[in-house]
Amino acid sequence: MTASTAVRTTLPPGPRLPAGIQTLLFGSARHEYFPRWQRRFGHTFTVSLAAGRKLVVITRPADIRTVFAGSATVFHAGEANDVLAPVLGEHAIVLSDGDAHQRLRRLVMPAFTAAALRGYQDLIGQVAIADAESWPTGQLVRAHDRMHALTLEVILRVVFGVSEEERLAVLRPLVTDVVNGQHAAVLGGFFPPLRAFRRYRRFQARRAELNAWLDGEIADRRRAGAVDGTDVLSRLLQPADGELSSAELRDQLFNLLLAGHETTATALGWTLHELARRPQVLRAAQRAADDNDEDYLIALVKEATRLHPVIYVIGRRLAQPAQVGDYLLPAGTVVAPGIGLVQAAEENYPEPAEFRPARFLDGQPATNTWIPFGGGVRRCLGVGFAQLEASLVLREVLARYDITADRPAPEATRVHGMTMMPAGGAQVRVSARR
Numbered sequence: 474m475t476a477s478t479a480v481r482t483t484l485p486p487g488p489r490l491p492a493g494i495q496t497l498l499f500g501s502a503r504h505e506y507f508p509r510w511q512r513r514f515g516h517t518f519t520v521s522l523a524a525g526r527k528l529v530v531i532t533r534p535a536d537i538r539t540v541f542a543g544s545a546t547v548f549h550a551g552e553a554n555d556v557l558a559p560v561l562g563e564h565a566i567v568l569s570d571g572d573a574h575q576r577l578r579r580l581v582m583p584a585f586t587a588a589a590l591r592g593y594q595d596l597i598g599q600v601a602i603a604d605a606e607s608w609p610t611g612q613l614v615r616a617h618d619r620m621h622a623l624t625l626e627v628i629l630r631v632v633f634g635v636s637e638e639e640r641l642a643v644l645r646p647l648v649t650d651v652v653n654g655q656h657a658a659v660l661g662g663f664f665p666p667l668r669a670f671r672r673y674r675r676f677q678a679r680r681a682e683l684n685a686w687l688d689g690e691i692a693d694r695r696r697a698g699a700v701d702g703t704d705v706l707s708r709l710l711q712p713a714d715g716e717l718s719s720a721e722l723r724d725q726l727f728n729l730l731l732a733g734h735e736t737t738a739t740a741l742g743w744t745l746h747e748l749a750r751r752p753q754v755l756r757a758a759q760r761a762a763d764d765n766d767e768d769y770l771i772a773l774v775k776e777a778t779r780l781h782p783v784i785y786v787i788g789r790r791l792a793q794p795a796q797v798g799d800y801l802l803p804a805g806t807v808v809a810p811g812i813g814l815v816q817a818a819e820e821n822y823p824e825p826a827e828f829r830p831a832r833f834l835d836g837q838p839a840t841n842t843w844i845p846f847g848g849g850v851r852r853c854l855g856v857g858f859a860q861l862e863a864s865l866v867l868r869e870v871l872a873r874y875d876i877t878a879d880r881p882a883p884e885a886t887r888v889h890g891m892t893m894m895p896a897g898g899a900q901v902r903v904s905a906r907r
């Protein structure tokens with residue numbers, strides 16, 4: 474082995490700022506500091522976070538492949554997600570590892586197969602039409618807020634399977650409180666004194682109410698033998714080998730709510746924002762909506778999640794030492810594929826700041842250069858669901874409206890917990906289509 478390829482046993486270089494400051498920068502402006510640190514320290518760098526956590530950020534597709542294809546007994550995603558433990562239930566798939574994860578994935582997967590998705594299509598389409606018909610014209614609309622309400626409606630109707638307006642009216646504010654309170658809960662998990670604050674206590678109280686609602690719903694459905702509906706809960710209730718207990722089922726539903734609601738809304742918000750700024754691409758997208766060209770509509774979302782990754786970085790905690798690229802990293806390190814960095818690299822996407830859906834029509838991107846949904850055995854379970862939902866929503870909106878931006882510059886990105894949002898709410902000016 475030559476000196477240049479020798480495996481290094483030190484951690485990769487990284488900023489020397491105090492860990493508290495690096496934690497703050499990671500929490501509030503990772504999309505600004507990670508590119509700077511990459512320029513300064515190279516393709517692999519270490520971010521030192523509070524409580525001695527070391528995040529080794531990787532950006533080369535070959536290194537990302539090592540992590541995604543690596544053994545699930547070595548690369549633990551559940552442990553890397555432990556900051557979410559105060560929010561999610563103990564059985565949540567996102568927090569699990571090893572055999573427990575494999576079992577949950579096997580039991581939840583049938584609700585996300587292509588056949589299952591076809592079953593949800595009409596219901597999602599109805600929610601999309603109802604929303605699109607009610608857009609106000611002649612004014613500025615915060616598209617992200619609208620998408621937030623819409624994707625919540627999809628979760629309630631298509632994932633939880635609730636259709637009666639009376640019950641939806643109870644659930645909407647309850648779920649909204651829980652979703653809005655999750656960041657206070659994560660902070661309370663980090664800094665116990667914050668648990669005395671009202672926001673933390675309110676989250677816990679509303680979370681308990683939602684748990685009780687979900688428990689009641691699952692018990693009712695089991696009693697009634699209601700497993701043939703076209704919703705995710707019905708699919709999950711279908712008897713399977715080693716089936717989910719009621720507590721496990723409740724935690725998965727809650728996990729799906731948190732994983733699928735804000736993420737999809739944000740991807741849609743960014744897509745509409747980019748379209749409003751680019752009349753030519755908008756016209757092509759409107760033609761695709763008229764022709765029901767699903768490939769183009771999905772290419773729009775793929776390009777939006779490339780240019781504006783909803784989740785900027787993901788992690789795997791090493792259960793034992795492992796070699797990733799040039800480094801032999803110690804157990805306990807979190808190896809973190811830098812989604813936002815790999816997708817913004819000129820060598821992977823020429824003129825990376827441009828919004829070009831055609832990148833996803835002329836063949837596939839190179840392996841591990843487009844990873845907004847993560848990868849390997851932990852790849853997002855809802856990728857097909859999110860793309861179906863987004864394409865149906867875009868079809869209905871673009872068939873009806875012209876959208877423009879008042880300002881040529883793109884909106885800044887705001888970090889909100891795990892999610893990278895449009896800071897101005899993805900404002901678009903809406904008019905009836907000419």
Ligand code: HEM
Nearest residue numbers: 567732733736737740783846847848851852853854855859
């Ligand atoms: C545009 C929308 C979405 C984005 C960008 C997104 C992104 C992600 C990412 C980055 C991960 C982590 C993957 C990894 O660590 O390798 C993930 C995991 C997950 N997502 Fe999504 N997601 C979206 C929508 C959804 C939807 C709609 C659902 C379900 C209704 C969902 C359910 C899940 C679940 C259950 C996991 C955990 C998988 C596991 O640990 O095995 N997601 N998602």
